[in-house]
Amino acid sequence: MVRTLQLENLSLSIKKDIVLENITMDMEPGKIYGLIGRNGAGKTSILSLIASFRKPTAGGVLIDGRNPFEDEALMPKVDFLYEVDYSAEMETAQDMFDDAQRYKPAFEMEYAHELMDGFGVVKDKAINELSKGQQAAVSATIGLATNSPITMFDEITNGMDAPARKYFYKQLLAANERHPRIFILSTHLVSEMDYLFDEVIIIHKGAVKLQEPMDQLLERGFSVTGTEENVAQFTKGMKMLGTERLGPTRSDMVLGRLNESQLMELETLDLKISPVKLQDLFIRLTDEDREGVK
Amino acid sequence: MNRLGMAVRDYTANITQWGLWYLPIFALVYMILNIFISEPEFNRMSFMAMALPANRIFMMIVGILASYVFLEWSVNLGLTRKIFFKGMFAAGAAVIIILSVLSFVISFVLGLMPWFGSSLSASWEGLGTAPYVTGHLLTTYLYFISGLLISAGFHRAFLPGMGMILLSIIMIGTGDFIWGLNDSGGVVIFLGFEGLTDINIGILVMITLILIGIGMMIFRALIRQAPINVK
Numbered sequence: 001m002v003r004t005l006q007l008e009n010l011s012l013s014i015k016k017d018i019v020l021e022n023i024t025m026d027m028e029p030g031k032i033y034g035l036i037g038r039n040g041a042g043k044t045s046i047l048s049l050i051a052s053f054r055k056p057t058a059g060g061v062l063i064d065g066r067n068p069f070e071d072e073a074l075m076p077k078v079d080f081l082y083e084v085d086y087s088a089e090m091e092t093a094q095d096m097f098d099d100a101q102r103y104k105p106a107f108e109m110e111y112a113h114e115l116m117d118g119f120g121v122v123k124d125k126a127i128n129e130l131s132k133g134q135q136a137a138v139s140a141t142i143g144l145a146t147n148s149p150i151t152m153f154d155e156i157t158n159g160m161d162a163p164a165r166k167y168f169y170k171q172l173l174a175a176n177e178r179h180p181r182i183f184i185l186s187t188h189l190v191s192e193m194d195y196l197f198d199e200v201i202i203i204h205k206g207a208v209k210l211q212e213p214m215d216q217l218l219e220r221g222f223s224v225t226g227t228e229e230n231v232a233q234f235t236k237g238m239k240m241l242g243t244e245r246l247g248p249t250r251s252d253m254v255l256g257r258l259n260e261s262q263l264m265e266l267e268t269l270d271l272k273i274s275p276v277k278l279q280d281l282f283i284r285l286t287d288e289d290r291e292g293v294k
Numbered sequence: 295m296n297r298l299g300m301a302v303r304d305y306t307a308n309i310t311q312w313g314l315w316y317l318p319i320f321a322l323v324y325m326i327l328n329i330f331i332s333e334p335e336f337n338r339m340s341f342m343a344m345a346l347p348a349n350r351i352f353m354m355i356v357g358i359l360a361s362y363v364f365l366e367w368s369v370n371l372g373l374t375r376k377i378f379f380k381g382m383f384a385a386g387a388a389v390i391i392i393l394s395v396l397s398f399v400i401s402f403v404l405g406l407m408p409w410f411g412s413s414l415s416a417s418w419e420g421l422g423t424a425p426y427v428t429g430h431l432l433t434t435y436l437y438f439i440s441g442l443l444i445s446a447g448f449h450r451a452f453l454p455g456m457g458m459i460l461l462s463i464i465m466i467g468t469g470d471f472i473w474g475l476n477d478s479g480g481v482v483i484f485l486g487f488e489g490l491t492d493i494n495i496g497i498l499v500m501i502t503l504i505l506i507g508i509g510m511m512i513f514r515a516l517i518r519q520a521p522i523n524v525k
Contacts (some may be wrong), residue, residue, distance in 0.1 A: 044524050053522040072297065082524050102300055103371040126402060152525070232398030 001075055001135050002063055002149035004028055005050070005182050009059035012045055012206075019045045020206045022059070023245065029149065030180035032172070032196050032280075036187065036201035044082070046203065047152045050184075051080035054099075063150070076104055077136050079148035081139045086127045093138045094132075096144070104146040106179075112145035118167050132159030140168050144175045152184040164188075169196055175265040188263045194278040214278070221276035225251040230269040234262075241276065242282040253280055279283040298377050298384075305364060305385035306333070306392075309356055313393050320345060321400050330408055338411040342401035346430045348391050350437040356389070357441020361449055366522050375517050383510060386438045390431055420448035425495050430504040436469040439509035447463040461512070464507050472498050477525055 012221045020042045027033055048054045050061050052069045053137075060067055060144040068074035093116065101107040116123050119137035127135055136159045143151050157165045173196065176183055187193050200217050202209040210217070221241060225232055231250040241253035253276050258266070266273055295303070324341050331337070360382055368378045404410040440462035447458030 048522070051369075052525060055519045055521075068374060070374045071376070072374055075374055078372070093307065099304075099367075099371060102304075103297065171464055218395070265461075 002029060002182065004062075004064055004179075005150055006062040006065075007046070007050070007059070008016060009054050010046070010049060010061065011058040012042075012049060012054065013057045016100050018206060019051075020056075023203075023206075023208055024059075025186070027199075027209050029177065029182050032176060032183040032185060034187065034190075034193065034197035035203065036183055036190055036282055039210075041203040041286075042206040043203055043207075044154055044249055047080055047082075047154050047184065047186060050150065050152065051078050053080065056180065057178040067134075073280050077148055078150045078152070079104070079146050080152045080154070081143040083136070083156070084139065086130075086135050089128050092124045092126055093141070094201065096127070096138065098141060099124070100142050100146055101167060104148060106147035108145050108147065112141050115141040115144060115171060118171065121214060131163055133164055136160045137164055140171075142173055146192055147175075147179045148181065151184045152186070154186045155188065156185075157187070157189060165192070167182060169193065169224045171291040172196060190279040190282055191277065199279075200278065202282060202285055209285055215282065218275045218278065221255045221281060223251055223274045223276055223280075224251050224266070224271050225249060225274070226269060226271035230271055231280065234265060234269055234271055241280065253284070296378055296379055300316050301368065301373055301377050301381035302384045302388070305360075305381050307313055307386045308364075309360075309385060310392055311388045313352065313389060313396070314354065317345070317393065317400065321404070324349065325404070336411075340401045340411050341404045342397055342475065343411075345397040346394070346434075346448060347382060347403065348396060349390070350430075350434045352353060352393070353386070353434050354440040354441040357386070358445045359437045360442060361445035361517070361520075362521070365449075365517065369522050375520060379477055379517060386435060386442075388436065390434050394431060394434075395521070401488075425498075428495065428499065432499065432506070433446075433466075433469045433473055435511070436465055436502065436504060439506060440466055442513050443509055443516070446513055446520065449520055458512075465509060471506060472501055484485065 005027040006024050007025045008248045010020060011018070012020040023042075023046060035043050035046065038135075041042045045054070049056050049098075050068075052061075052075050055069050061075050062078065063068070066074060068078060078134070084107050086111075097107070097109060097112050101109055104169070106120065116137070119134070119141065121130065121134045121137045127138060130138070136156055140156050145154055155273045157168060160168065172183065172185075185193060185196065194214070199213050200210060201211045212220075214270070224234055226234075228245070229247060234253040235254055238252075239255040241255055243253070321341060324344055328337060365375070365378055365384065368381075369375070373381075440458075443458040444455060444462055448455030
């Protein structure tokens with residue numbers, strides 16, 4: 001069992017490039033963390049450091065207060081699943097499960113078989129003969145069935161079709177119920193996966209832009225929809241995240257919370273209000289041409 | 295079984311599987327060559343005499359592949375680089391012994407047939423079986439370590455990789471020279487050395503072990519913090 005995962009002032013430089021700078025965050029079991037960021041933001045690098053795939057240039061990763069890098073007891077507690085080129089791999093999924101069972105004490109073979117049946121993937125076929133989506137399902141199965149206290153999926157659903165992705169999301173939530181652990185999901189499919197996240201971490205240019213519980217994050221802003229004039233009148237002077245138009249209808253995404261008088265004004269102007277979407281927030285926060293949210 | 299033991303078993307099993315492809319193919323080549331080449335010296339040579347030098351090249355390739363294949367696999371399963379290091383050295387030794395035994399068995403079986411030879415390499419005749427086997431086992435291990443060094447060097451960057459190639463040539467050349475292993479060709483024949491096989495075999499073993507030790511230390515330093523690249 002792992003109680004805490006902390007990243008303290010974590011920095012990583014590769015040759016002359018600063019990949020990560022002063023990353024600090026805390027994570028605890030039972031939560032699913034969404035790690036989102038644009039391409040090259042440093043998501044995979046963070047996961048690589050947690051998995052001891054790399055050593056940080058400065059700062060550290062601490063699992064229950066201890067550095068896991070080259071720690072024989074801690075390294076098996078972390079599982080890092082990512083897109084792998086299996087084109088030359090002739091092992092079967094079953095061979096990979098056997099490996100996982102030998103080295104990861106909490107691996108459940110029966111559960112792995114159940115998951116493979118659920119994904120509709122055969123386990124006795126060479127993995128290089130499986131489709132990309134089926135290979136992703138094998139990785140997802142290993143991640144779920146190892147029951148490692150820290151399980152990280154990096155773009156693991158790439159290649160999976162919609163039913164397989166849906167099945168994975170369902171099983172992920174179920175797995176966190178059965179064996180509460182720290183799940184970190186790095187993804188570009190923000191709108192599809194946002195309901196899974198308990199907390200969201202947005203990485204931008206190698207730094208943490210924000211780490212907040214999902215519900216709090218979505219309270220940071222709202223969308224107002226109505227006629228062009230009424231919406232423009234209502235949002236005048238507010239901090240805008242963006243505007244969308246469809247015919248005569250306008251929708252403004254705004255940062256901040258509404259007070260009583262503004263809520264009454266909404267009714268007067270016949271405007272509809274809805275929570276801001278994580279994907280929209282993410283796009284605005286990481287959009288270079290706009291002022292972000294501090 | 296502890297994690298190191300499991301790693302040694304898995305590395306050994308995997309590499310031996312590669313060897314089980316290579317040895318029969320090599321035996322087939324040996325038999326075909328014996329049928330078609332009519333050279334008395336060549337026809338007198340046993341399979342063992344041909345296989346042992348070839349095993350050294352095979353182990354060098356295994357060493358080169360090992361860092362690429364097993365390092366990521368190991369760290370992914372939660373094994374430390376230290377376990378990988380120890381496991382690789384133990385597995386290398388185990389595979390060399392397994393390959394040598396298999397080569398001997400094949401050689402013995404073929405030697406019973408009238409079409410194939412049973413003599414050792416010309417440069418080794420008269421030395422006796424013990425130095426022959428010792429020399430080959432130790433120098434094969436040196437080739438394996440050279441392979442590990444080259445791949446670990448290139449894993450870091452191009453220049454360290456090139457440096458390790460140079461170091462490997464020196465290590466292998468020294469090993470071949472002191473044991474007088476002219477049968478592998480290359481550096482030793484080019485320089486025209488005859489080797490130091492007339493000196494005490496214990497000294498030869500010690501020098502080779504020192505070379506192996508140096509190679510191990512450099513390999514450990516290279517992989518101590520080796521990154522695993524994702525994507």
